[in-house]
Amino acid sequence: MSLPVFLELVEFKAKTASVLPFFIGLCYSWYNYQSIHILYVLIYFIAMFIFNMAVDILDNYNDYHHATDVHDYKEKTNIIGRENLSLKLVYRLMVSMIILSALLGIALSFVVGWPLLIMGLYCYLVGIFYSSGPKPLSSLPLGEFFSGFTMGFMISLICVYLNTFETFQWNASTLGGIFLISLPNTLWIANLMLANNICDVEEDEKNERYTLVHYLGKPRSIVLFVLFNWIALASLVLAVVLKLAPVWMLATFIVLPIIVKQINLFLREQNKQTTFICAIRILAIGAFAQVCSFLVGIFI
Numbered sequence: 338m339s340l341p342v343f344l345e346l347v348e349f350k351a352k353t354a355s356v357l358p359f360f361i362g363l364c365y366s367w368y369n370y371q372s373i374h375i376l377y378v379l380i381y382f383i384a385m386f387i388f389n390m391a392v393d394i395l396d397n398y399n400d401y402h403h404a405t406d407v408h409d410y411k412e413k414t415n416i417i418g419r420e421n422l423s424l425k426l427v428y429r430l431m432v433s434m435i436i437l438s439a440l441l442g443i444a445l446s447f448v449v450g451w452p453l454l455i456m457g458l459y460c461y462l463v464g465i466f467y468s469s470g471p472k473p474l475s476s477l478p479l480g481e482f483f484s485g486f487t488m489g490f491m492i493s494l495i496c497v498y499l500n501t502f503e504t505f506q507w508n509a510s511t512l513g514g515i516f517l518i519s520l521p522n523t524l525w526i527a528n529l530m531l532a533n534n535i536c537d538v539e540e541d542e543k544n545e546r547y548t549l550v551h552y553l554g555k556p557r558s559i560v561l562f563v564l565f566n567w568i569a570l571a572s573l574v575l576a577v578v579l580k581l582a583p584v585w586m587l588a589t590f591i592v593l594p595i596i597v598k599q600i601n602l603f604l605r606e607q608n609k610q611t612t613f614i615c616a617i618r619i620l621a622i623g624a625f626a627q628v629c630s631f632l633v634g635i636f637i
Contacts, residue, residue, distance in 0.1 A: 342420050346397060346427070347390035351617065354488050354529065355389045355419035357624035358522045362496025364631040365518050368582065370501045377445060377499045385492065392464040396475070398427055399468040435465075437609035449502040457497050476546035480534070481527040489523025490516055505513045514581050521569040521627055525620040528565050531558060532616035536609040559604065566600055566619065573627065583634025589626040596623055 340583045359382055367373055418425060439461065447452040463483050467474045474483050494515050498505050534541065534548040535558050540550055550558045573589055578583045599615040606612050
């Protein structure tokens with residue numbers, strides 16, 4: 338397996354969805370608690386990144402097996418069939434990565450406590466059943482919620498917990514603050530799934546995948562896509578007003594013209610090859626701007 342094929346198999350270009358929520362958690366920990374445990378978050382980052390790659394392999398593996406014979410998805414679209422990859426090799430690679438990441442997480446939980454084990458178990462269950470089982474989460478009108486909540490909120494929550502586990506308070510105020518600061522990522526990640534399902538609704542229905550778009554219809558789903566973007570931006574302002582983040586984080590709005598441009602491009606045409614990338618750009622640019630402006634606010 339060549340490196341380019343491997344990177345496509347693990348969907349490396351989409352790793353923004355897990356990396357930037359991690360850094361938001363890191364920024365939030367320092368700004369609000371002045372506490373960072375570098376070794377623990379480094380181990381967590383490695384485990385998280387490996388598991389994220391394993392989940393994307395699992396998605397491709399399951400999509401390959403679940404594809405129907407109505408069209409040539411197996412042979413022409415899915416990376417495993419298109420590149421004629423060994424199913425045994427793909428399976429062994431996936432299982433090895435899941436086990437390695439789980440061992441790192443379990444070892445870390447012995448140091449920081451059982452809450453990490455519970456949070457990690459939830460993330461693993463979502464990751465595995467996202468595309469597995471008789472009714473995968475991704476084939477139901479739940480995919481947007483689970484992808485956004487798990488990757489946008491839970492990754493940041495775990496990061497904050499690791500940095501503050503000695504004093505972390507499990508109350509509405511603490512969880513609400515982390516939820517608000519992670520809401521832009523949560524909604525932009527959910528929008529990745531939503532945009533993908535908007536573009537693929539006909540193909541998904543042929544493969545008997547009845548996603549949120551199937552039930553809402555394309556027009557309402559597109560409205561929801563736009564609404565998620567505006568709520569994400571509004572939550573940035575609210576986080577600053579509530580003093581959960583420095584006022585400098587409002588510099589995120591420098592990229593607002595780019596975000597608006599990408600929204601408008603997607604509104605004109607919903608195509609997997611040409612405009613799905615708009616959702617990826619919004620997440621990458623918006624979340625990166627949030628992290629950078631947050632960091633500026635911390636150091637100024």
